[in-house]
Amino acid sequence: MEEKKEVQKSILPSSNGQVKVTDEEFYTILKTVCPGTNLRTALEGALKAGKGALIVVENDGVLDLMDGGFRVNCRFTPQRLIELSKMDGAIILSRDLKRINYANVLLTPDSRIKTNETGTRHKAAERTARQIGTTVIAISERKHEISLFYKNVKYPIKNTEEILRKASTYIQMLEKQRELFDEHVDKLNRIELKNYSSLIQAINVIQKGKLIQKIAEELKKYLFELGTESLILKVRMKEITAGVEKETNLVIKDYTALDLKKSKYLLDELSYESILEQTHLLNALAQTNTNQPVVKGWRLLSRTSLTEAELAKLIKEKGSLGSTIHSNTQSYIDLFGEEKAQILKDEIEKIKLNP
Numbered sequence: 121m122e123e124k125k126e127v128q129k130s131i132l133p134s135s136n137g138q139v140k141v142t143d144e145e146f147y148t149i150l151k152t153v154c155p156g157t158n159l160r161t162a163l164e165g166a167l168k169a170g171k172g173a174l175i176v177v178e179n180d181g182v183l184d185l186m187d188g189g190f191r192v193n194c195r196f197t198p199q200r201l202i203e204l205s206k207m208d209g210a211i212i213l214s215r216d217l218k219r220i221n222y223a224n225v226l227l228t229p230d231s232r233i234k235t236n237e238t239g240t241r242h243k244a245a246e247r248t249a250r251q252i253g254t255t256v257i258a259i260s261e262r263k264h265e266i267s268l269f270y271k272n273v274k275y276p277i278k279n280t281e282e283i284l285r286k287a288s289t290y291i292q293m294l295e296k297q298r299e300l301f302d303e304h305v306d307k308l309n310r311i312e313l314k315n316y317s318s319l320i321q322a323i324n325v326i327q328k329g330k331l332i333q334k335i336a337e338e339l340k341k342y343l344f345e346l347g348t349e350s351l352i353l354k355v356r357m358k359e360i361t362a363g364v365e366k367e368t369n370l371v372i373k374d375y376t377a378l379d380l381k382k383s384k385y386l387l388d389e390l391s392y393e394s395i396l397e398q399t400h401l402l403n404a405l406a407q408t409n410t411n412q413p414v415v416k417g418w419r420l421l422s423r424t425s426l427t428e429a430e431l432a433k434l435i436k437e438k439g440s441l442g443s444t445i446h447s448n449t450q451s452y453i454d455l456f457g458e459e460k461a462q463i464l465k466d467e468i469e470k471i472k473l474n475p
Contacts, residue, residue: 141273143337147344149255149270152217154347155280159217162198163259163266163277166205172261173205174241176212178221181252186212189225196220205259245269280349283342287353290339294332294360301328305367309420309475315442317415322375323401329368330387330395336361370419377406377413417441424467430456445472
């Protein structure tokens, strides 16, 4: 549970920020500070040298917040940034991070913008990022840490070894959850093929599937921050999560009293703690634990060669998975013709033998 809470806290939305940062947008920002980049080398060099720094990536609003300082206008190198960090003021980098434009600048963001930070440098960083929507990096020599601010988001940049340890921990969490997910899927297969339904077992599958997806999304942030160091971990994550989202969505489609899109939205809004409570999952499906809904059959029947339109036609005609898999060949012929009906019959028999 502590690990899950820590994952949730890895990105801290500012208390009164109004701009929502998409995952894709934030991953793009993380790429600029991943290990191996010149900027990351400079940040770690300044931290190692025991220097604090305030670094701003230029955009259209930066000039309005600048007071004093001097123009540098030189090519960016890690060593130059480390040397300039010896001064108290902010360092202004070009948009493409290839040049150092200004140094020793006093930033004057709106003091009415609320901030949770305590130090002068970090207050300026958060207010600047939120006021003009750019990337601002604050290095604290006292706390020996690097913080990235972007719009209404704060992200602590950890050293590579620590990120690797964290990423490895999340991989282990994913492996365990995937093992439990597969066990619950196998159990649900056996129940459904006996022409029974188990809403609670379906909930178990959805719960594990959603946990895997949430953990994987948080892990991606670490992998992006690791840059080229993350290749092996990326491959492993893809192996672990393969097929989970599709299988989970099909279970939702089989058991929801709403539609798939609505239930998915409600489930995606749940926190880690809420996902662990079956009541919240039941509510997202518009079900109660006393219900035993008829299984539509989308999940198991999707393993056949039928198209989605043909599956919809079959499910509408038969009404349930049990009725579908226990029908005679003639009923399939009436729907799809003799050749496709025989193929379908053979595929259903294989599913029964190897659920």
